[in-house]
Amino acid sequence: MTQAFSFSVLATDGLARQGEIQTxxxxxxxPVFMPVGTAATVKAMFxxxxxxxxxDILLGNVYHLMLRPGAERIARLGGLHEFMRWPYPILTDSGGFQVMSLAKLRKLDESGVTFQSHIDGSRHHLSPERSMEIQDLLGSDIQMQLDECVRLPCSESEAERAMRLSLRWAERSRKAFRERPGRAVFGIVxxxxxxxxxxxxxxxxxxxEFHGIAVGGLAVGEPQDVMLDMLETTAPHLPESKPRYLMGVGAPDDIVQAVARGIDMFDCVMPTRAGRHGLAYTRHGRVTLRNARHADDPRPLDEQSSCPAARDYSRAYLHHLVKAGEILGMMLLTQANVAYYQELMAGLRAxxxxxxxxxxxxxxxxxWIEGESAS
Known part of the structure; x- marks a missing residue:
């Protein structure tokens, strides 16, 4: 395996690209979907x-890991890969979105953002330089610039203020990124x-001179047509030789539409969160296991799936586990959902x-439409 970070486009179909990132x-x-391992674990999965x-790759998050257990501690313990027993690539989100959405009493200025932890109220300051330092301590393979993400809809003046601040932070993040063999840093539109x-x-x-570029600030409340319009506007101005990452977008239909518009990378908590709340994603659409109609259904979620959780357990049993609040139900449905998303991406690549x-x-x-109407 190469010691350098590189991206190759192997095939195209219209604007869509099938390729490989080498690390x-x-x-x-x-195209790849990255399961979210926010706090050094993909919830409910080994x-x-x-x-x-x-x-092929997981996502970790600076905000959560800096608060608990701490980036310096993870570094002392051998880095994030060793800490969570995942020897494959990891991308770390800079923490900016979580600061804006989770932290208490946050104060934003040119230097960065000062905030109180949602866990214990402790005060922290996250600057572009500190975010890159944390990501270096974690040892992630792909690191993200610190940016400001505003919720939509918002005024154009507010969007412009945040965009220009994010560009200034991008320059500082790129300068602070520690060049190491095989590691990369992405900017965020x-x-x-x-x-x-x-x-x-x-x-x-x-x-x-970023190694890849992400599109941020979407999937934050806007309709799908707005998201797709922004992708169609943005993609022609992104380098064809670098990966394109649509941050936080995870609805299956959003993914397939974005792939058709030239996006290569995705992440979202949707499949794991849904699994913990009794919702399965399958080739036949979504299946809500809480519904009473599944109580006597001997069929599996998908008899053709390669995933044992989707193939070998009846809907009746999964319904029982969900209704009883059993942890096994959360584990099985999370596993089924993560597997389905990977099957979807494999289908798109092929x-x-x-x-x-x-x-x-x-x-x-x-x-999806036929399956959901019949279930």
């Missing part, structure tokens, strides 16, 4: 089961719902390689 810790096949489901701001942000980041992405998306969406 010292392994190849990341794209790391080896996440790998067996087909995941912001700009709210403004095409003008999105284009300006994308062009500026393209000139900063379809792009075969030049039949439009047909694959149409067939997949038809199965």
């Amino acid at each position: 010292p810790r392994g190849i990341i096949r794209t 790391a080896e089961d996440v790998r067996a489901a087909g995941a 912001q700009g709210g719902e403004s095409k003008r701001l999105r284009i300006e942000s994308a062009k500026a980041l393209a000139g900063m 379809a792009i390689g075969a030049g039949r992405l439009a047909d694959f998306i149409a067939e997949t969406r038809a199965k």
Whole structure:
């Protein structure tokens, strides 16, 4: 395996790309969905089961890990890969979004953001430099710049203020990034719902020598058509030779539509959170196991799935576990969901390689609609 970080496009179908990101810790096949291991764990799953489901890379989060157990402690214990027993690639989110959404009494200025922990009220300051330092201590393979993410809808003036601050923080993050063999740092496009701001942000980041570029500030309350419009606006201004990452987007239909518009990387808590609350994602659409209709249903979630949780347990049993509040139900449904997302990404990669992405998306969406109407 190469000691350098690199990205290769192996096939295209329209704007969609099928490719590989090479890192010292392994190849990341794209388009890729990254299960979220926010606090050094993909909730309700063993790391080896996440790998067996087909995941090439996980996501960790600066905000949560800096608060507990602490980046310096993880570094002393050998780094995040060793700490959580995941020897494959890890991407770390800079923590900016979580500061804005979770922290108490936050104060934002040019230097960064000062906030109180949602855990114990302790005060912390997160600057672009500190975020990069934490990510270096964690030892993540792909590191993200610190940015400010505003919720939509917002005024264009507010979106512009946050975008320009994020660009200044991008320059500082890129400068603070410690160059190490095989590690990468990504910039983040912001700009709210403004095409003008999105284009300006994308062009500026393209000139900063980042290893990849993410599109941030979407999936924060806007309709799907707005998200897709922003992607169509932004993607032509991103370097074709670098990975494109749509942050925090995880609804299956959003993923397939974004892949068709040239996006390579995704992450979201949706599949794991849904599993803990009795909702399964399958080839046949969503299945709500809390519903009484499943109490006597001997069928599995998906008899064709390679995942034992989806293939070998009856819906009746899963319904019972969910209703009884059994931890096993959360574990099985989380495993089934993570496996389905990986199967979906594998299908997208194969379809792009075969030049039949439009047909694959149409067939997949038809199965979701048919399955949900029948369940």
